[in-house]
Amino acid sequence: MSETNVGADDLHHPTKTMSxxxxxxxxxxxxxxxxxxxxxLKDINLKVSHGERIVVCGPSGSGKSTAIRCINRLEEHxxxxxxxxxxxxxxxxxxxxxxRREVGMCFQHFNLFPHLSILENLVLAPMWVRxxxxxxxxETAMKYLERVKIPEQAAxxxxxxxxxxxxxxxxxxxxxxxxxxxxxxxxxxxxxxEMIKEVLDVMIELAEEGMTMxxxxxxxxxxxxxxxxxxxxxxxxxxxxxxxxxxFDNPQHERTQLFLSQILAH
Amino acid sequence: MAxxxxxxxxxxxxxxxxxxxxxxxxWVRANLISSPVNTLFTVFAIYLVYTMIPxxxxxxxxxxxxxxxxxxVCKNETGGPIAAACWPFIKVxxxxxxxxxxxxxxxxxxxxxxxxxxxxxxxxxxxQIPFKKWFALFLLLxxxxxxxxxxxxxxxxxxxxxxxxxxxLFLTLVIxxxxxxxxxxxxxxxxxxxxxxxxxxxxxxxxxxELWRGVPLISILxxxxxxxxxxxxxxxxxxxxxxxxxxxxxxxxxxxxxxxRGGLQAIPKGQYEGAKAxxxxxxxxxxxxxxxxxxxxxxxxxxxxxxxxxxxxxxVGVIGLLxxxxxxxxxxxxxxxxxxxxxxxxxxxxxxxxxxxGMSQYSQHLERKLHTGH
Ligand SMILES: Nc1ncnc2c1ncn2[C@@H]1O[C@H](COP(=O)(O)OP(=O)(O)O)[C@@H](O)[C@H]1O
Ligand SMILES: [Mg+2]
Numbered sequence: 001m002s003e004t005n006v007g008a009d010d011l012h013h014p015t016k017t018m019s020x021x022x023x024x025x026x027x028x029x030x031x032x033x034x035x036x037x038x039x040x041l042k043d044i045n046l047k048v049s050h051g052e053r054i055v056v057c058g059p060s061g062s063g064k065s066t067a068i069r070c071i072n073r074l075e076e077h078x079x080x081x082x083x084x085x086x087x088x089x090x091x092x093x094x095x096x097x098x099x100r101r102e103v104g105m106c107f108q109h110f111n112l113f114p115h116l117s118i119l120e121n122l123v124l125a126p127m128w129v130r131x132x133x134x135x136x137x138x139e140t141a142m143k144y145l146e147r148v149k150i151p152e153q154a155a156x157x158x159x160x161x162x163x164x165x166x167x168x169x170x171x172x173x174x175x176x177x178x179x180x181x182x183x184x185x186x187x188x189x190x191x192x193x194e195m196i197k198e199v200l201d202v203m204i205e206l207a208e209e210g211m212t213m214x215x216x217x218x219x220x221x222x223x224x225x226x227x228x229x230x231x232x233x234x235x236x237x238x239x240x241x242x243x244x245x246x247x248f249d250n251p252q253h254e255r256t257q258l259f260l261s262q263i264l265a266h
Numbered sequence: 267m268a269x270x271x272x273x274x275x276x277x278x279x280x281x282x283x284x285x286x287x288x289x290x291x292x293w294v295r296a297n298l299i300s301s302p303v304n305t306l307f308t309v310f311a312i313y314l315v316y317t318m319i320p321x322x323x324x325x326x327x328x329x330x331x332x333x334x335x336x337x338x339v340c341k342n343e344t345g346g347p348i349a350a351a352c353w354p355f356i357k358v359x360x361x362x363x364x365x366x367x368x369x370x371x372x373x374x375x376x377x378x379x380x381x382x383x384x385x386x387x388x389x390x391x392x393x394q395i396p397f398k399k400w401f402a403l404f405l406l407l408x409x410x411x412x413x414x415x416x417x418x419x420x421x422x423x424x425x426x427x428x429x430x431x432x433x434x435l436f437l438t439l440v441i442x443x444x445x446x447x448x449x450x451x452x453x454x455x456x457x458x459x460x461x462x463x464x465x466x467x468x469x470x471x472x473x474x475x476e477l478w479r480g481v482p483l484i485s486i487l488x489x490x491x492x493x494x495x496x497x498x499x500x501x502x503x504x505x506x507x508x509x510x511x512x513x514x515x516x517x518x519x520x521x522x523x524x525x526x527r528g529g530l531q532a533i534p535k536g537q538y539e540g541a542k543a544x545x546x547x548x549x550x551x552x553x554x555x556x557x558x559x560x561x562x563x564x565x566x567x568x569x570x571x572x573x574x575x576x577x578x579x580x581x582v583g584v585i586g587l588l589x590x591x592x593x594x595x596x597x598x599x600x601x602x603x604x605x606x607x608x609x610x611x612x613x614x615x616x617x618x619x620x621x622x623x624g625m626s627q628y629s630q631h632l633e634r635k636l637h638t639g640h
Contacts (some may be wrong), residue, residue: 074539093547100545111540115559115638124554125544157638170540177544 020228023050025181025212026071031080033066040066041077042236048181053213055223055244058233059259064216067233068183071214072103085180101129104174105183108190110166112158118145118169119154122176130177137176144172148202164195168202175206182206184215218263224248232256325350326612337602347605355606356613359597363613366433366588372425375416376436382409410447429507433588435617437507441514441579441589446572448515453522454557460527471523478520484581486513491585510582518575525567529560562636569629573622590614 026048033041040063048054056064069075070082073089073096082089084099113121122141126132132140145151148168150161158166167187174182184203188196200222207213207226217223223230223244230247232240232255240247240256251257273279286292298308329350331339340352356363365373386409389401417440420426432440459471478486490509498504533556541551561568583592594610597603 072543074542097545097547100543103543105539105543107536107539107543109536111536111543113537113540113555113559115562115636125546128550128554129545159638173544 020052021050024048025050025085026214027081027083028071029081029083031070031077031082033063033070033075033077033079040236041070044080044238046231046238048212048214050180051210051212052228053207053211053226054215054229054231055227056214056216056231056233057218057223057259057263058239062233063236064233065185068105068185068214068216071181071183072100072105074105097129101177102180103183104177104179104181106167106170106174106185106187108186110158110163110170110190112166112170112173114158116157117154118150118156118158118161121158121169122173125173126176140176141172144175145169147175147205148172149198162195163191164198167191167195167199171199171202171206181212181214184213184217186216186218188217188219220248220263232259234259327351337606340606351609351612352606353609355597355603355609359593359603362434362597363590363593364434365436366593367431368427368433368436369425369431372419372427375419375424379409379413379416382412406447429505430587432507434593435590437582437587438576438579438590440507441511441582441587442576444511445514445518445575445579449518449522449571449575450568452515452519454526456519456523457526457530458552460523461530475520475523478517479524483514483517483578484584486517487581487585489513506585507587510585510587514575514579514582518571518578521571521574522568525564525571526560528567529562529564530556532563533560562633565629565633565636569625573625576621576625577618590617 024047026046028044028046031041031044032039044067046054056068058064066075070077070089071084077089085102087095087099089096089099112118113124116124119138119141122144123134123137126137126140127134142151142154145154148171150165150168153161153165153169158169161169171187187203188199191199196219200219203213203215203222204226213226215222215227227244229241230244231238232247232251232253234255240251240253242252247256248260251260282288286295297304299305329348331348331350331352331354333339334354335358336354337352339354340348342348361370361373365376368376383405386401386405389395390398390405395401415421416424417432418427418429456471456475459467460475462468462471487510490513491506494504494509537555537559538551541555546554579589580591582589583595588596591614594614595607598605598607598610
């Protein structure tokens, strides 16, 4: 990853010059969500084009996770509209399944299936959701395990891998479903410092290939390297949204400034 | 006082632990006399073993009557029963104990199914034998059907054998295995129902579980044999064994449901989310991800319920089904064999213990095998 040093000319970086098409793959219109009477998400509006990479940041409890989990209906919104890949999210279970097939997700705590070997973790969904024959699914799984650089772990169980390896397996598991969109919810925040890079490297590579991505993360280096847009959330609202250089160098809102000063102080 | 370093920094080899912490002496020290209280318990345990084991061995083995084909070998000088086990009693009565009043000419039918079961079980237990899946499938699907036709008869040229002739250990196994095999899936369905978001489904499952769990098995069996026929129209008559089977199965399903629910509650939310995010629907998520983990967690509880069920089958004696224990009681109330009930009970205890201990061992084997290091 010699080209990923973040410099003045990072507009010439390959990931930044990746074409972003006009095709809108995620559209969120005035979306609200409540937990009981607690208003967690307030009037969220977002359009994501095919190939776009968006980083979401904000203080803990600001609703970042809830927001991206609404996109694949792990959480239900109560007002407004979410359209993913041309399908509107409603209570229709068929449509929810259809969307989930196209949207991969990686979690803070990996959520690998501990009773299945790594290979079985990877082939399960392709075989039983996409009805791909086993040998083909295994082939794809090995291809992605090689891409995340741990093909030798295929026969092991998740409990035998390090956190960084588990997160890479989780990414590979999502990719095996050949998703159009990838969601990441703080994929590196449960990892020991020396493992963060190996996961970010995989994510950067994915971005370079043109995957549409929404990442909740506080890895500002990553945001500068790959993001087209950075979104700042606080108390359930999108406070600020900008292109990364502008966002970091010239934050508009005082809450953004406060937040950035806090995380950059470290 | 620092000793002289014996090795260079970084070159320290692995040394064996001190002798006093390993081997037999280390074990005795750590486990039997590690503290004054522990030492006291050890002494007490040795005393108990010393006072109880020799008389027991005398009764069971050394003073017991072993050979003979009638009751004469089991009598003392005054003509009463000897004060020790009378094993010829078991020997003489072994066929009724094993098969009840099942016609002797037809016993081969039962024995064949035992043989098939034994072969399939061995194939499953011996690691070197391939095609495990097929043996398991055989036991689960065709085997019960084969058993049904073999035991009941009335077709394929086999003589019809009424279920009230079934008895002994054979009947016990029929009830226990049917109960075990049927109660697990029913229990799983009830557990899922109880966790359902749909209020009606949930209410039905809660009501069912609490109803069956709140009533003693013995009263369920009484109800099934005495009250149930009263509610039925004249002439409609269900087999008594069938009614007992249904009662025992539903009773243990209610227990099983709660055991399984405990396992379901222990599965972290992240597992559901991981599965959903991959696009697995509810059924596939439960089948591939949640249930395997939940059931594995509660293997001890499941086997506990199985063992309880196995021993509870003795209660069918009260509705006149002659299970293993009832046959032993019947045998010892024969005028020629009065006074040897204790021997019969000792034999029953041994047989029940073997089955239950076997189940327990198998469950531990399963737990070890399914352990994937998390
Ligand atoms: N299942 C839930 N029930 C009630 N409140 C919740 C639930 N999940 C999250 N919250 C609350 O919603 C707010 C936003 O949570 P979350 O989206 O996880 O924040 P973030 O990911 O930005 O840290 C928090 O105040 C949190 O306490
Ligand atoms: Mg979060």
